[in-house]
Amino acid sequence: MRELICIMCPKGCRLTVDDDLNVSGNSCVRGVTYGKQEVTDPRRYLTSTVKIVSSRYKRLPVISDGDLPKDRVQDVIKYLDTVEVKAPINVKDVVVKDVLGLGVDIVATRTIKE
Numbered sequence: 001m002r003e004l005i006c007i008m009c010p011k012g013c014r015l016t017v018d019d020d021l022n023v024s025g026n027s028c029v030r031g032v033t034y035g036k037q038e039v040t041d042p043r044r045y046l047t048s049t050v051k052i053v054s055s056r057y058k059r060l061p062v063i064s065d066g067d068l069p070k071d072r073v074q075d076v077i078k079y080l081d082t083v084e085v086k087a088p089i090n091v092k093d094v095v096v097k098d099v100l101g102l103g104v105d106i107v108a109t110r111t112i113k114e
């Protein structure tokens, strides 16, 4: 049995997931989905930054376009520390395609013209 806080909305319901993946404590169906996923295959979206060159800005904010296995998030953060991009960059441009072979792209969340 696991006890979790649902992070799918600010209400933060206290969930209990038993060994048969029955979820209780949720106020909506999203809590069931989250509770089962968190116990069997926890995943997280990632927001971070990468280095940008040839710009007056030093860092470009990025986000994963899908959720990543929670146990690989630190690997992706380390990898993003090695990435450099050049301006111009447009919002939603793919900065890293299929990061670490995880089937998720890293995309820009800001347009930087120069």
Ligand code: SF4
Pocket (backbone or CB within 6 Å): 006, 007, 008, 009, 010, 011, 012, 013, 025, 026, 027, 028, 029, 030, 031, 032
């Ligand atoms: S179970 Fe539903 S209401 Fe409760 S925190 Fe999760 S998403 Fe929000």
